[in-house]
Amino acid sequence: MVAPSRYLLAAVITATGALASNKGSPVCIVGAGPAGLSAAKALEDKGRDVVIFEKQATVGGKSQAVYKDDWFLPLGAVLFNEDSYVETVKLVEQTGVPYRNFSAGERWTFDWKSDDAEVIPGATEDFEQALVLEYLRYSEIWTTVYEPYSGIGYKNGVPAELAVPGAQWLAENGFQVIGIPMIDAFTSYGYGDYREIPILYMLQFFTPSILGNYLGITSGYILDFHTLFVEYSKLIKGPIYLEAEIKSINREKYPTISYRKKGSRRTYTQKCSDLVLAFPPTIKALEAANLDLTAEEEDLFGDVVVHNYFSSAVQMDQLPEDVSFWFEKPDPFTPVAPEGQPIYFQILHPGSGIASVYSWDRTDISPDPEKAKKLLIETLSKFNKDPRNAQQESVPVTEEDVLGWSGVVDYFPHLNTAALEAGWYDRFNKIQGKSRTYFASGLNGFEIVEFPLRAGKDIAESYL
CATH class of the missing domain: 3.50.50.60 (FAD/NAD(P)-binding domain)
Incomplete structure (x- = not known):
């Protein structure tokens, strides 16, 4: 050797x-x-x-927040449900952090360029029946077509049919009405225009149980993340x-x-x-x-693409506690154009007088938080009142009323x-x-x- x-x-x-x-x-x-x-x-x-x-x-x-008078004011995530948030629920059980039911209350739309606000009328019986039927069919397609590919990292591949934009997929699968509530939620959470975003991500978000939250079929909860x-x-x-x-x-x-x-x-x-x-x-x-x-x-x-999306907590004492404000759409199937403006706001905690507000801007430009914050104050100043009282004047919102501001974050990588x-x-x-x-x-x-x-x-x- x-x-x-x-x-x-x-x-x-x-x-x-x-x-x-x-x-x-x-x-x-x-x-x-x-x-x-x-x-x-x-x-x-x-x-x-x-x-x-x-x-x-x-x-x-x-998942940040500011706090005032024992209220948590989220500047990030706030909602979850038990069926789709499996790992989140484990953390809630481990830590004992409390949560409570969420309700959007009476839904209104607002035109951010004017001071117009209108209550969203209740759905007709025919529309509700069509929505339920499409929801049941959607749930079946989600389980049989999408779920096998939905794992972390999409390790089973992404079929061509799941790479197309959301609007195209909904049309090709014969959905005529369920896209309306999906657009409202998807846009309000800053995920963008369903005519551009691949259906892969819409389906990942809209599990049957989460979509059921927005249709009032299942329950959602508020949590201090x-x-x-x-x-x-x-x-x-x-x-x-x-x-x-x-x-x-x-x-x-x-x-x-x-x-x-x-x-x-x-x-x-x-x-x-x-x-x-x-x-x-x-x-x-x-x-x-x-x-x-x-x-x-x-x-x-x-x-990798991220979105310009901003979260804030704003003192709006004149805003009613049982009302949520959603962006006004040009038509039921077209989301509002992103220009840095607020697209959703609501008082989460009764008695707080503080609204959680979400704003979005175009993805093809550099983040402009100064512009977004300016539009935040200007827009909310038009709506700091009870929209059901035609005689009430809106109370202007000031810089001091902005209690929390997320600033620029890398939101929704996709x-x-x-x-x-x-x-x-x-x-x-x-x-x-x-x-x-x-x-x-x-x-x-x-x-x-x-x-x-x-x-x-x-x-x-x-x-x-």
Whole structure:
């Protein structure tokens, strides 16, 4: 037998040491939103160590809130139901965060360019019957056609029929009336124009139970999601560095993060066994994390689109508590054009006099929060009154009345029809784990809290 070279032995020892060092390092997670926290907890449950880096001052990602007089005023997610929010319900049970029934009350439409508001009349008996019949048929199609492809990461592929725009799919499947409530909800939540957004995402959002919420068939609930994630984060043993500034992420051998802690000028280094990027992977966001993208990543994530959508909490003492205001449409099947204006507002908590307001703008322009906030104040100043009292004058809304403002967030990461048809999610799933890097966000499913939770858990269960 030939004796091994001492140089070879040294190389083996060095390599083994590197692997051991790598194995002993924690999984590094960038982002303490639903996906990051979910991944962290699932990994710790498997015996893995984790460390989380978060640029914001608190956990929760886009699930933020402001508080006044014991009222939580959401600047992100607020609704859930028991059937479709499986992972969310588990968190609610673990943390004991309370929730209550939600009602939109009497529905009114408003024209943001004028001060016109009209009550939405009750549906005719024929319309209601047609809606119920279409709902039953929709539920059957959802279960048989869509559900097999609906898993996190769309790992079973995206058939061509699910890549087409929502309006096209509804028409091709003979739906004539159910699109009306779907448009209202989809647009109000900032998901865009159903004539452009692939039906893949509409179906992911509108499970039969969630669609049933908007039709009054099933129940929905209001929840303080920010408190939910604050409490959930307390179950994680590893450190969570808030207001962390990531200076660089090196992935040449195994991931290493250089960062600064809150209030410190010192740069720290964290070795990682693996890296989970738990935020919407837009090129801008990835570069902001000081990650050197590979050519493959740059090509892939260059297709990711996000929406300009803003949430706010506004003092509107003259607004009735049992009324919700929805955008006025040119016709039942055409959503209002996005121009930075409010598209939905309602007082969530009786007695608070504070409205939760949602605004949207075009996706093909840079975010303009100043314009959106200006339109917020101007528009709400026309409607701070009881619309049922024709004699009442609206009380102007001021800057001081804006108690909370989300600012710019990467909302609803998704792909367009062309990217889906080109097999985007197949490429996405194949890139998971390259350079020991994993991606988890609403993009893995859809932009409601439930799917980032599932995405984070999936990283732990399927890859790590």
